[in-house]
Structures are given as C-alpha cells and as structure tokens.
Amino acid sequence: MTDTATAETTTLDTRRIGDTLLKIDDISLSFGGVKAITGVSLEIREHEICAIIGPNGAGKTSMLNVVNGFYHPQQGTITFKGEVRSQMKPHLAAAGGIARTFQNVALFRGMSTLDNIMTGRNLRMKSNFLLQALHIGPARKEELEHRHFVEGIIDFLEIEAIRKVPVGRLPYGLQKRVELGRALAAEPDLLLLDEPMAGMNVEEKEDMCRFILDVNDEFGTTIALIEHDMGVVMDISDHVVVLDHGEKIADGTPDVVRADQNVIDAYLGVAHD
C-alpha cells in the first residue's frame, strides 16, 4: 500500500497473535420472519485484525450488534475473554473492554472533538457527582489524567487542529476519525469498526489504515472491522470472514478467502479483460 518501508526493514510479521478472545457459537438472529444471521460461528484471536466482509444485507452489522449487545440472538452463545453468555448487554460489553464505531457516525454533534473523545473515558470516571460539579480535589485530578490520555489520542490521530470544533461541522472523514478516537479512549481490548473507511478518498483511507495498524501494533488491540474496500481488507487483515445472506461462506486468511470459489461467486466476482 505505502511504498516506503519494505518487509525487510520492519518485523511486523512477528506480531504476537494469541489465543481466542471472542468466540461466537452457532448464532442465529431473526427479526420476525427475516433471518438476519443463520448458524454463524467464528473465532477472533487476541491481537489479530479480523475483517468481516460480504455483500450488503449479509448480516455484518447485525453480527457486530450481537457482539456488542444491541441485538440478542435467538440461538447460540458468545464467549468473550472466557466468559460464556447467551446474551451480551451493551454496558457489560463496554465494561468488559469492547468498544465500537458506527456505520453512520454516532457522535454528539453539538460537542467538540475533545469533549466527544472525553466521553469515551466515561466508564473510568469514578469520582462522585458533587466533586465533579465543583471540579475540585480528586475529581479535578481525575479530569486532568483523563485529559492527558485523550490528548495522547488526539496526537495519535493527528486531529489537534479540530480539538475545539463542534463535531457536527466536521467533514465526514474527520468525523469518522473522531469516532475512532472516542472508541480508543475506552482503552478497549476488542475494537469493532463498522465500515471505518466509507466515504473516504484514497489518501484518507491510507491514513485510516495507518491508524488501524498503529492501534493494533502499539496497543495490541484486537480489531474486528466491516469493510467493503477489498484492497484494504486483503492488505491489513490477518483473518477474513465472509458472510452472505446471513450465513458464513468462508473463513480464513486473506489469500485463502480470495481464492475461495463461493466467495468469488457471491461477492468478489472475476476480472474481465
């Protein structure tokens, strides 16, 4: 993708991909008569980047919502960090270390970039309401610590220039970056990204890829992303899962999936000369 440092100069290949972090067993989800997901099982291992791909309506966002706890499957279990649940609750997911971004950007439009990212620290704000309101003592100390951390994220995502800008005024690509920042502020173990590159041009995509790779590399965060840009998917993922009409039709490394006939038929297609 980038034509700078080549494989021989960095040792990114020896990233330590660990044991299973998230295990999804035979999940089925329907809305009335519509079967969104049918009997899907998959495993995401620690520190890996897993891409979930497939045509529109395949159930990808639904799958993320199930992991996150927004949707409750009628069947199947989710095992996260060894704990088995039949249903995840969103606040438990967050407390447990799962953070996510949304397809259509769910930021607080009237608040600044800085404030939006600070809300990502919410679960770690422990001091009581009165102290926070008066901004004294431990509340103040805590606020400074959180601010320091969030500034680190702002520096990481190169968004210093829009720190104080109300998010609603930002172009779409920057909003997505701010949302990534908010998810990172929660220091998640598992980051769910729903189409993080949608609507971006080549240069913005390259920047976003760089951030995703850096997050994975620097913080070891496991990442599950839904993405349509095949170039991106094949380039940065360790593991690809393909859904079609609610079912899993392929699961493996990018090379394996790219060559899978089912995937080609359903989604990728063939090049015509």
Next chain:
Amino acid sequence: MTDGQDSMARLDTLPKILLDHAAKRPGGAAMREKDLGIWLTWSWSKLADQARDLACGLASHGFQRGDKVAIIGDNRPELYMAMSAIQALGGVPVPFYQDSVAEEMQYVMEHSEVRFAIVEDQEQTDKVLSIRDRCPKLEGMIYKDPRGMRHYKQPGVFSLTEMQERGRTFHADNKDFFTDEVAKGKGSETAVMLYTSGTTGRPKGVMLSHDNIVITARNANARERFTDKDEVIAYLPMAWVGDHLISFGQAIVGGYTVNCPESSETVMIDLRELGPTSFFAPPRVFEGIITQVMVRMEDASWLKRKIFHYFLGVAKNVGVRLLEGKPVTMIERLQYGMGKFLVYGPLCDSLGFSNIRIAYTGGEAIGPEIFEFFRSIGVNLKILFGQTEASVYVTLQPDDEVWSDTVGVAAPETEIRFDEETGELLYRSPGVFVGYYKNEEATRETKTEDGWVHTGDAGFVDDRGHIRIIDRAKDVGKLNDGTMFAPKFLENKLKFYPDIREAVCFGDGKDFTTAFINIDLESVGNWAERNNINYGSYVDLANRDEVYDIVKGHIEATNRSLAEDPNLVGAQVKRFMILHKLLDADDGELTRTGKVRRSTVFERYDNLIAALYSEQELISVEAKVTFENGKEGVIKADLKIRDAETYAAMQKAG
C-alpha cells in the same frame, strides 16, 4: 583569562552565545512548544544542557569537526537544539525541506555528504531509509518521535533519548570536552548549509559562516529593535533561510523566545494563542487571511457587515497615517478609536496580531490593497527583500516609509549597486555567503572577487530613494514590437485579485501577451456558492463560462491599468486560459517556496502555449499529477481559450 575563556568571551559563534545566555539567564524562556494541548517551555539552561547531551552523544559516535548533519522535520525545539549541538562540535547542520519526497532529498543528501541525519519521526525515517543506499556517506540516523519506531531494527538508527543518554555518560567521563569544543569555534567557520530551492536547475548548497549569521543578526536586531522580550512563531520550513535567521540566528543573538506550533495544521490557532511580537509570512498567506476574513464577514448579520465595512473605510482613511505617526485630526482619531474597539482590535486578536510590533513579508510582490488592509488596522506590515546568499537581508523598509511597490532601502551594512546594462541588482554585506558547496563555478558566477553578489533580479532606485524590483533579470524580455515584457510584473498585477491564485504570462519574442491562470478555489468556490452555481471539482469549476467571465474582467482591468503607461501599453494580455489544475510543487511546477518554475511550465505545457498563440478556442489536455503520497494519476479536461479586450493608450485618471 585563558585562551579558551578569551575565545568564549568573543561571542563570535552561535554556540558561544547560547552558552552565554545559559550562564547569564538560565531560567529565561528560549523556546516553547505546544504538545498534547499545552505550551511547554525550554529554558536557556535546558536548551544548553540538551545540546550538550546530544553533542556528546554524537562525539561518542565519532563525530568530527566539519561533519555535516541533515536536519529533517517540522519546527521542533529538539531540531533547533540539534543544530546548536552540531555547531558546538564545529559541525555543519544541513536542514532539509520536510515536505520533500525521497527523490528530492536524495540529491541533496548525496551532494551535501551528510554523515548523520537527525529526523523528526517515522515518516522522515522511512524516506531516508528508502534512499540510504544511494547516500554512501550517511552513517546513521537519529529520530525524535518514537511513535511507530518500535520494530525498526536497521543498523545505525537511534532514538534521540538513546543518543542523549550516551552523551551524558560521555560527558561524565569528559567533563571539559563540550566547552573545549565550543571554544574552538571561530566566526569564519561554516555555521550552516542551506540549499536553494532551485527555480532553475539543481539546488545549490549555500554555505553561511557564523560571522555571516551573527553579524547580520546583530545588525537586524539593532535596526528593528528586537530585544529578549520578543516572541516569534516558528512555522516556516527550517530549510528556508528566513526561518534560520528569525527562529534561530537572531533568536540566539537577541535572546528572544521562539514558539513552535503543535502541527502545521494548527498554526493559525497557535498564532492566536501566542500573539507574537513579530511575524513573517509570504504574501499569499496574508492574502489568504484577508480572503478568509472577508468570506466569513459575508456570512455575518446585516448590522455587523455594515459596521465592519464602515470602520474599514475609516481605517483606510486614517489608519496608515496613524501607524506612521503622521498628523490626524481629533475627529479622525476618535473614529479610529471606536473602530479599534469594535472592529480592528477584535479582528487583530482573532488573527493573533494584537502584539505585533513588526510583521514582514517578501519573496514576491504583494497586492497594494492587501498591504494597506493590514497597515490600516494597525499591523505594521513591511516588505523586505533578500536571498539565502545574503543571510536574508538585502533591503528593508523603515517603519515610516512603507509602500507596497518598493522593497525599501539597503539593509544595515549593505552596499547596493545596479548593473548599467541589465539593471541587475548587486549587493555586498557582512552576510554575503562563503560560497556554494562543491560548486566553484557557480560561486564565481554569482560572487565577484571583491564580494559583490549578483542577485539575478533587475531593479532601480525610484524618486523616493527606495529600491524597486521589476523581475528576474533573465526573464525580462521583449515583445516583437519592442515593448518590455516583464512576466512577473504582469503576473503580480493579475494575482492581486483574490480569485486569481497564480498566473503565468508569455510574450517574449511574441506578438502579444498571453496568460495561464489558476483560480483560487476558496474565493471562486465561495462566489459559486453564493450564485447557486454547482460544481463537482476544481476542474469543473475552472472550466465554467461564468468563471471565465470573472477572470476576463480582472484581466481587462489589468489591461486598462497597463494602458495608462506608454511603456507598457503593448504588454496587455490578449488571450488566456484557465488551467485544469493548480500548479504544484509536487509536480515540479513550483518551487517548495511557491515560486513558478518557468522552464518546467514552458516545457510541460508547450502545446497549451502554442494553442494560446493560435486561433484555437479549445484544447484537450491530459495531465499527469502527483498526489501527496507520491503516487501518480492522470487528469483529462478540455480547456477553453478566450480573448480579453485591450485598450489604446490612456491618460491616468486625476
């Protein structure tokens, strides 16, 4: 006093002066940087200690006096400190343009024979690594920002902290080494090597000595009354001589504070927070500021707009006289005072100009209205003219003699003369460079035996005693009817209009003048929005008939003003075309400092130029463009060519 102490007391090199500050005012603010949202200060003692640690670290790696070191990155205290560290050891820092792509860097890196490179971050590290095999003299790299650098296992790549750690160990074992090395320094030694951005041909390495910089800095600080209380913002490339003097040479000599912004995108925000006492920007930045202010005022309420424009009128009338200490009536003073309270004060504050004692611009001509705008609201904007080869200053305008069409009078201790035949300006001063590195021939062509430098610019002294520059001496040509053709002169007149961002004129050896125009996206885009004109992209907008009409109007206005001068009536622009893409440094059409590379433009667009001189009204183009990441692409468009009206010789009105 010992020899060493004698030498130090002479204060003839920048490191000696730095150590002097650290001894006399250790707690004073030498530099500041905004990091993670807050301003952090480097005191003089911190600056000196950090430089010592780095210098000792380099010494422990075999650094020799005279070694050259590349400096690549945005304006960071660490990089300025690194320059001091290198100079302390008798070495020569060679700052690079941080936006250069690897290929551009390779030439300079190889030519300058740098032994080490001190870079800001991973991006710069990657660039250097990609060309390392073609730079045989390069032994090692030191990076400041550790982000992303964890996996780099190449030999000879160190972090700054690591290097300084080694330095502290070295210093502990060799307590006198650092001060001894600094004492060895002499004013005649090379202090820095700055490569010219090269409008023509390959960049050349200008060698400036400590004398060049220290003496020039002392003179400039004295004439412009800089003290240690001044504050500047360092945001222009470190490879540019202007930044080297303002944010380094003059700062060390004068002892004032240099502030580094958080990132290149936050410069305007940081500028507002700092309120520096002095500021330099190329004319297009000032133009851009006005465009932004005017555009935003258009969105304000009726009352606010009325107040704004009324008081701008007052400023136009009164402001400049007030600034220059010339007589104003009581009423005018009151009016201006109210204007200041309601408009100019808040406006300057929002731009970060409240504390400006002196603002400079130069490098190319500035539109008179823009110039008058800033001066009328109380910003003491002046023009200076200079070159890398002069350690910046050739001419300066005094505070009370400021006009938009001159470049001022000779800088301190500078002699000026003009060549009889070509009108070329030559100068001689203590800032005149030592020579071009490894290029005796070019040095001889530029600098005479007795130290006069050929600027390559043609000019004359006008009836106010000020110097006026017409154009690059070799660009001044003639139309077929004998009319003088000075392309830059015409282009500057065209660029005064905010809608026109860049213009390139042709006419030497031709029957009439023609022009390429680049429209300004912000200005024209704004107009398009207001007039409900849709456009998909720059190419789209640039091709619209309505936009052509606007540009035609500007060209015709320019033509009318040319018609008022009997010498220039024949130089009016007859035909023009609006280009499908902005001329860009990444495509080699502009230099990194934004000047047009005429020979590249002539070559690359020869078919378009031919079309301008034909009867054609339309021409198809396919252009290769280079994106910011170095990748190439192609733009296709059909460009229209239109005629502009020309006028017979007129009398000036009034």
